[in-house]
Amino acid sequence: MSTPTPAPYTPPPELITAAEKALAQASPGKLATALTLYTCYGGVTGGRSAVTGAELPPFEKCSTLVRAGWLAVAEAINTPVASVAAVPAGPVGAPVVPPGQKPSIGRAVHYQDGNLVCAADITAVNPDGTVDLLVKPPREHTVNVSNVAEAPTASPKSGHWNWMPRV
Structure with missing residues (x-):
């Protein structure tokens, strides 16, 4: 059979x-x-x-x-995976910056313009560590912004960029 x-x-x-x-x-x-x-x-x-x-x-x-x-x-393959133990303590909803992440051309980030959070793409990484961005404000035309520093903490800071929080 x-x-x-x-x-x-x-x-x-x-x-x-x-x-x-x-x-x-x-x-x-x-x-x-x-x-x-x-x-x-x-x-x-x-x-x-x-x-x-x-x-x-x-x-x-x-x-x-x-x-x-x-x-x-x-x-x-380049998406960081964090275990529960590896997530730093902080307020609920606070962004977690992926460890070892480096800015590179084409990466999507957030740009803080006053109280407005804008989507942005990195268009250049400068020797001093700043980046040039193509900023995409909601319902407005895109804007090129040069020599933008990363926010010193995971909290947004006007005129700076930071990694988008994982959702």
Whole structure:
């Protein structure tokens, strides 16, 4: 008596749609990182699936879900993970600055303009540690601001930038 072969997995359409969207919106750099991570996985497994033992296809020939999965790993790889014990004590809702985080071009941050918190993108990192920002005030035109220092504490300070709090 033989064991029946299980039916192949058919992912729900919403997963495929979400994966296609993620791949379409991914930057070339993140896709390259996903490819590198997939290649590293294949290097550890001898180019075979650790689950089925089947030979791994080239990344470009992998299913949409597999490529989107490695893209998700690429996007998460630099996301700090804090354990409950590692979160510093502070007021509820206070931002937690990720340890070892350094400003780099393209990173999203907050810029404090008086009492207004604005979204901003880092456009340059200057030798003195300040950054240049493309500030995006709500319902207004973007503004370039140069030589902006990081707020000295996790609390916002007008005219300074700080990391967005994790939510």
